[in-house]
Amino acid sequence: MLTGIFSPSKCADCKLCCNFHRSSAWETPALNEAQIFLLNELCVPLEKRSDGTTSFFLNFCTDSEDEIANCPMLDPNSGCTLPREDRPFECRIWPVRVMREHSRLVIGIYQNCAALEGDAFEKLREFTLKELLPQILEYAHKNPRAVREFDTAYQIIWKS
Numbered sequence: 160m161l162t163g164i165f166s167p168s169k170c171a172d173c174k175l176c177c178n179f180h181r182s183s184a185w186e187t188p189a190l191n192e193a194q195i196f197l198l199n200e201l202c203v204p205l206e207k208r209s210d211g212t213t214s215f216f217l218n219f220c221t222d223s224e225d226e227i228a229n230c231p232m233l234d235p236n237s238g239c240t241l242p243r244e245d246r247p248f249e250c251r252i253w254p255v256r257v258m259r260e261h262s263r264l265v266i267g268i269y270q271n272c273a274a275l276e277g278d279a280f281e282k283l284r285e286f287t288l289k290e291l292l293p294q295i296l297e298y299a300h301k302n303p304r305a306v307r308e309f310d311t312a313y314q315i316i317w318k319s
């Protein structure tokens with residue numbers, strides 16, 4: 160959805176969104192029923208999380224909090240191996256995220272995203288508010304368990 164706003168080559172170098180420390184394993188993206196079906200067909204390891212959503216199983220080899228595991232769909236050389244239309248919604252809108260702050264919904268942009276140089280942040284903010292807002296709110300309405308708690312690493316661009 161957002162490749163017209165910032166450079167895919169930045170993501171190819173960074174890959175921050177597609178690998179996870181053990182302590183941030185809860186950030187793996189929530190999957191919908193169609194994605195779960197597809198990934199089961201492909202024998203991709205999945206797991207049910209404590210919030211009731213299903214996501215990717217991360218294959219950590221040790222108990223270390225510092226160990227990093229890749230999303231099983233990540234090819235370290237070429238990036239995400241899922242077709243764009245089959246990616247989890249959270250992946251398709253990243254570095255935008257819908258969150259809950261107390262009882263309100265907020266939408267924020269991850270401030271440490273390496274791709275948001277120059278005017279990319281402002282372009283992304285405008286695009287999100289003009290084009291993505293209805294889809295994001297519909298997603299949050301249909302998937303309330305997948306809405307994360309607000310994190311100060313995100314700059315809020317919209318509040319309910």
Ligand code: SF4
Pocket residue numbers: 169170171173174175176177253254271272273274275
């Ligand atoms: S943090 Fe930003 S630059 Fe890095 S992979 Fe994610 S979207 Fe791309």
Ligand code: SF4
Pocket residue numbers: 176177178188230231232233234238239240241246247250
């Ligand atoms: S599904 Fe693709 S974009 Fe999403 S975390 Fe996994 S590799 Fe990254």
